[in-house]
Amino acid sequence: MGLVRREQCPMSELRWIVMGTGLIADKVTPLLARAPGCRVVGVASRDLGRARAFADRHGLERACTYEELVGTGASTPENQGQRHRHADAVYCTLPNRHHPEWTRRLLDAGFHVLCEKPLCWRRADAERLFAEADRAGRLLVEGFMYLHHPQIDALTTVARDGDGLGVSPVGPIRRIEACFESDMKAVGREATRYSHDLAGGATLDLGCYPISFVRTVLGCELGDMKISGVVARPIEGERLGVDERIEIEGLASGVSFRLVFGIDRSGSRGVRLIGVHGTVSTEWPWSPDAERAELLVERSETHPRGAGRETIVIARGGDKFVQQFGAFAAAVRGGRAARPSASWSIGQAEAIERVLDAVGVDFGPGL
Numbered sequence: 001m002g003l004v005r006r007e008q009c010p011m012s013e014l015r016w017i018v019m020g021t022g023l024i025a026d027k028v029t030p031l032l033a034r035a036p037g038c039r040v041v042g043v044a045s046r047d048l049g050r051a052r053a054f055a056d057r058h059g060l061e062r063a064c065t066y067e068e069l070v071g072t073g074a075s076t077p078e079n080q081g082q083r084h085r086h087a088d089a090v091y092c093t094l095p096n097r098h099h100p101e102w103t104r105r106l107l108d109a110g111f112h113v114l115c116e117k118p119l120c121w122r123r124a125d126a127e128r129l130f131a132e133a134d135r136a137g138r139l140l141v142e143g144f145m146y147l148h149h150p151q152i153d154a155l156t157t158v159a160r161d162g163d164g165l166g167v168s169p170v171g172p173i174r175r176i177e178a179c180f181e182s183d184m185k186a187v188g189r190e191a192t193r194y195s196h197d198l199a200g201g202a203t204l205d206l207g208c209y210p211i212s213f214v215r216t217v218l219g220c221e222l223g224d225m226k227i228s229g230v231v232a233r234p235i236e237g238e239r240l241g242v243d244e245r246i247e248i249e250g251l252a253s254g255v256s257f258r259l260v261f262g263i264d265r266s267g268s269r270g271v272r273l274i275g276v277h278g279t280v281s282t283e284w285p286w287s288p289d290a291e292r293a294e295l296l297v298e299r300s301e302t303h304p305r306g307a308g309r310e311t312i313v314i315a316r317g318g319d320k321f322v323q324q325f326g327a328f329a330a331a332v333r334g335g336r337a338a339r340p341s342a343s344w345s346i347g348q349a350e351a352i353e354r355v356l357d358a359v360g361v362d363f364g365p366g367l
């Protein structure tokens, strides 16, 4: 699985269709339009009227339905020519449930695909999708925008410094804490976060960030984990509830970690790397500021310089979404490796699967 067989994109600009017209599509489309080497040419929706309204709002040329997008819908004078001949890539912002299946259909229709997190909740689905992307010669990337801000590289450098006060300002890291708690009861036009049918829940919506964080900064898979969770009552009209809150205590590469995520109430969104001589933390791991991101260093008394506080500033790190799309376009042109990689996303799906299994939530196969 890799970059080698991918068909490189001959044109200078990657032409995008945004799939879905919800919260993230509305917020991110202007950022996609700003990304180097990218142009947004259209939008797809379940409802053509909603697609047209979205296209008007964002100044896009084309509006179509999902079926028209993949070329199996009925052609009308209005939607003629809106198929993938006019676009190269799709940014998929559908609810989680639809990610694996629609990604497969989009790859099959010849698009490069950037699918919002989480791409999959089962390892087998992720393996199959990346194999299909390889076969089709198309790029498939899971959308984890915070991985495109230099803050994650700074935190990774701190986390992997095993030799004392080399690059880590607090000595070797022994423990990582990562949280993402947010009251999601009212978010999403159709309460997607509490819907089992749409594969909502704390792990797929928020927990995938802390899970991805530990895997990224340590550069390994999660080892032993003790996982506890709360499953919500089913929402009206559904039979099963989603995982609402999860706590994990684990060990990976000799570093202990604690992950907390929940969609039931707002709380911490921070990460803390705990070293032998202090901690490095931020309350903005998932949404670092484009102009000025800050990591707080708190030295303990055992630190050679004594107890104290200082700040590591990451100036003008840039917008994480703009950089995500720019990196995708560069990868399609063959100039850069995809971030995150296929193997990273397969490992991520496996980690999610382990967590969901442990709390007895089963969204079924995605493909």
Ligand SMILES: NC(=O)c1ccc[n+]([C@@H]2O[C@H](COP(=O)([O-])OP(=O)(O)OC[C@H]3O[C@@H](n4cnc5c(N)ncnc54)[C@H](OP(=O)(O)O)[C@@H]3O)[C@@H](O)[C@H]2O)c1
Pocket (backbone or CB within 6 Å): 020, 021, 022, 023, 024, 025, 044, 045, 046, 047, 050, 051, 093, 094, 095, 096, 098, 116, 117, 118, 143, 145, 188, 189, 190, 192, 198, 204, 205
């Ligand atoms: N990276 C980030 O920062 C970030 C932030 C938020 C969300 N996300 C991810 O982005 C995805 C969408 O989140 P969102 O907050 O934008 O959700 P949302 O507001 O519920 O929007 C999802 C869109 O998907 C389309 N859709 C297709 N089938 C649907 C169905 N059966 N029910 C509901 N909508 C359906 C709808 O557009 P049409 O009606 O036009 O078809 C809807 O507007 C999720 O996977 C989420 O994890 C990422």
